[in-house]
Amino acid sequence: MTDKSNEQDTKGLTVTKAGDMPEWYTQVCLKAELADYAPIKGCMVIRPLGYALWQAIQDQLNAYIQEDGVTNAYFPLFIPESFFSREAEHAEGFKPEVAWVDNKDDKNGERFAIRPTSETIMYDSYGKWIRSWRDLPLKINQWCNIVRWEVQDVKLFLRSREFLWQEGHCVYETADECHKETLHYLERYRQIAEELLAIPVIMGLKSEREKFAGAIRTYTIESLMPDGKALQMGTSHDLSQGFAKAFDISFQDKDGKSSMPWQNSWGMSTRMIGAIVLTHGDDKGLVLPPRAAPNKVAVVPIIFEKQKTEIIKAAEEVGTLLKEFTPIVDTRDEYTSGWKFNEYELKGIPLRIEVGPKDMEKKQAVVVRRDTGTKEFVPLTKLKQHVAETLEQMHTELYDKAKQRIAADTVEVTDFAGFEKAIEDRKMVHTTHCGDDDCELVIKEKTAATTRCIPFKSGDVKGKKCVHCDKAAQHAIYFARAY
Amino acid sequence: MTDKSNEQDTKGLTVTKAGDMPEWYTQVCLKAELADYAPIKGCMVIRPLGYALWQAIQDQLNAYIQEDGVTNAYFPLFIPESFFSREAEHAEGFKPEVAWVDNKDDKNGERFAIRPTSETIMYDSYGKWIRSWRDLPLKINQWCNIVRWEVQDVKLFLRSREFLWQEGHCVYETADECHKETLHYLERYRQIAEELLAIPVIMGLKSEREKFAGAIRTYTIESLMPDGKALQMGTSHDLSQGFAKAFDISFQDKDGKSSMPWQNSWGMSTRMIGAIVLTHGDDKGLVLPPRAAPNKVAVVPIIFEKQKTEIIKAAEEVGTLLKEFTPIVDTRDEYTSGWKFNEYELKGIPLRIEVGPKDMEKKQAVVVRRDTGTKEFVPLTKLKQHVAETLEQMHTELYDKAKQRIAADTVEVTDFAGFEKAIEDRKMVHTTHCGDDDCELVIKEKTAATTRCIPFKSGDVKGKKCVHCDKAAQHAIYFARAY
Secondary structure, rough: OOHHHOHHHOOOOOOOOOOHHHHHHHOOOOHOOOOOEEOOOOOOOEEHHHHHHHHHHHHHHHHHHHHHOOOOOOOOOEHHHHHHHHHHHHHHHHHHOOEEEOOOOOOOOOEEEEEEOOOOHHHHHHHHHOOOOHHEEEEEEEEEEEOOOOOOEEEEEOOEEEEEEEEEEEEEEOOHHHHHHHHHHHHHHHHHHHHHOOOOOOEEOOOOOOOOOOOOEEEEEEEEEOOEEEEEEEEEEEEOOOOHHHHOOOOEEEEEEEEEEEEEEEEEOOHHHHHHHHOEEOOOOOOOOOOOOOEEEEEOOOOOHHHHHHHHHHHHHHHHHHHHOOEEEEOOOOOOOHHHHHHHHOOOEEEEEEEEEEHHHHHHEEEEOOOOEEEEEEHHHHHHHHHHHHHHHHOOOOOOOOHHHHHHOOEEEEOOOHHHHHHOOOEEEEEEEEHHHHHHHHHHHHOOEEEEEEEEOOOOOOOOOOOOOOOOOOEEEEOEEEO | OHHHOHHHEEEEEOOOOOHHHHHHHHHHHHHHEEEEEEOOOOOOOOOOHHHHHHHHHHHHHHHHHHHOOEEEEEEOOEEEEHHHOOOHHHHHHHHHHHHHHHOOOOOOOOOEEEOOOOOOHHHHHHHOOOOEEEHHHEEEEEEEEEOOOOOOOEOOEEEEEEHHHEEEEEEEEOOHHHHHHHHHHHHHHHHHHHHHHOOOEEEEOOOOOOOOOOOOOEEEEEEEEEOOOOEEEEEEEEEEOOOHHHHHEEOOOOOOOEEEOOOEEEEEOHHHHHHHHOOOOOHOOOOOOOOOOOOOEEEEEOHHHHHHHHHHHHHHHHHHOHHHHHEEEOOOOOOOOHHHHHHHOOOOOOOOEEEOOOHHHOOOOEEEOOOOOOOEEEEEEHHHHHHHHHHHHHHHHHHHHHHHHHHHHHEEOOOOOHHHHHHHHHEEEEEEEEOOOOHHHHHHHHHHOEEEEEOOOOOOOOOOOOOOOOOOOOOEEEEEEEE
């Protein structure tokens, strides 16, 4: 058993982000207490700081979807085996990922899957609930845990057997409305990534090979991490009528005729937290995007024995003044100021505010930005406004910095030699492709790069050729190795 | 396929609450769209209205526990079999309830339980995290799904294989602090039940027979439903040091010595929603306690073809005026006003506000209370204040009404003949008991009544005898049949 006050040296990171990013990532997750390994293979524990970030994401998405008329609900963890086989592509796609529970009460009974996604169990109920055009649109979201058994080695937040997510499942009268809203929920994900988490993303369409099993079109937001790997941050699927057919969902339309509705589904997971760490973190640890940080400020009194009571009181007053930023006011005696500085840097608190004897005298506080280390002496009368502005500025600068990095790490290539070199150099590639499934597979086998998305803002490809097979290009597309 | 507008007769309840309460209960849950049966034995679907009530409970408890310094986190769904056996009583208590998943990757590997409660998986991590007195108290809560496999027949919200709950798990330096907080979280549950849901409860201690497997003391809030069955609404367990021993949790105290900490755990589930239905519902359907109702008001324009546009506009203005009460403003053309009245009565919306041509003329609205049917004509200038006051009044009156019913359904008995008759008459019994485990079991076998709790406000039992065995009474206690 160790006295924690002596642990401060071992608490810091032992590698740099540039030097060994996988090890750096794991150390940040563990030492900033975002997550921990679980005693179950492939599983993780989400610790309070990690969960608080998830809650910030939940709160924001809940606010958005409430505006959009989506309500939350909860469907069973268990799915009968027969449900999976009803939609053939879906069944095939999820087959290797499912954990099964035997149905012990009923020897002849079918097995239950532990949900790897909930289309089938939800649409069985939808088939019962939807009768008339008056019941449409039906827009339901679920926050829940998901199990995908094929994962062996956990990568905290990014890959684990169990994770948390939300899945929205909507049903519409028309294909147009369905498609429009499929894109709308993708836009909500862009807002979460960019406006809440300061993570720039590319919006686009998944290739046929990479789309969701059971969808006709999958839209995605993709970001590029500093190690050159792409991360899919959220997807929205246009399911067309495949599941409606499989689960016998129909409605009486306004003319009294029986019609089949159109569906979409869309999901986003605790992966987002991994993207925060990778995108913004540095050699001192985590850097939290200010809008999502549960505590935006840490107030640290610089305690000298002589004026101890007064300084602690001054720090508490600063805490009260800044209460809208949910400050941590750390007046603990058993840790030094230096230890506290390290701790809040490791944990990524956006602003540190120091209050010492001189500051007290001058009626000011010292404001230190986590990302840049910039130190400013701010009069108490202006502190609240200064903090609000600095947090917003920090959001913008984190976003811009990541945007510039992604631009610098994205390479335009037209020939396959260039393609291979760029992927080897850990870049994301923007190029043109024939759209052929087999060609895409060969590229994956040669380079381990997959198609990320056909961007919405795609230029004209007329006259251009596929980067790999020389056939005519069908679209511009991003390739990268991916998480 | 049926046109919904013709369904209104079949949508209403076909039995009365007094006439057939079990059937009435199921019909309310289904027809008010709180929940539905799932295609999996023993499981249920929580529909948006049911989930919104759960969210109201979540929001309130999250606000309370944030004040109390408890943070949310998430631990794995799967628990290694060996963890269960570490705390003997706990293992024995949960044995019949566990669903197991085979560990297919590892032929010699142990099975995984799907969590029936998370003490063991959480305390394994606690053992790693807690080193020094500086790490205490550690106060973590988890919102999650729970599986208890022994359930065969689902009773919506009240009994199902899978349900949602929260479980708080705290660790303290001293027994005193632990015990004090065990009672504090019970008080939080009382606040949720009484102050949010208007459901009166009795607070007390569970008997040895009824306590949580692994606790030294279980505290409970109990309510009595109108069918004479008691419902346990939340429990808080003083775990003492049993789990700390089993999971090797220790800390260096302020004197530098290794010490063993003290623990509690406390939980509350989606059962609460069943209690709302049973306590407040009536022959027209659900009655929602105003503070928890997601929509506190439904505004229904009384549409006449001539003034249609104006009336709809007036209804929308009333909606805007009352927006803090998250009103439903139902301007749909395809349903009659009568259909809408029935719908919002069935769904328990606390206040219905009608706006018709005459009201428009008089600059007033009609306010109808769901529970009493009281109808008031209120000038628009006073409407907002009137609604706020009426909702609070409704909360108080719902609570008082339930309190009086429970008092009337609780019988003081001193002899066993009286006891048996009272239980047969579907009453809760307040009596004295010897405290003997076997005596309690015999009473259960004879009457199907179990001990509910030894109330905190218990009178003196000196000189009194046990209601059953004539031994000296140890305490006053409540007995009832229970959910």
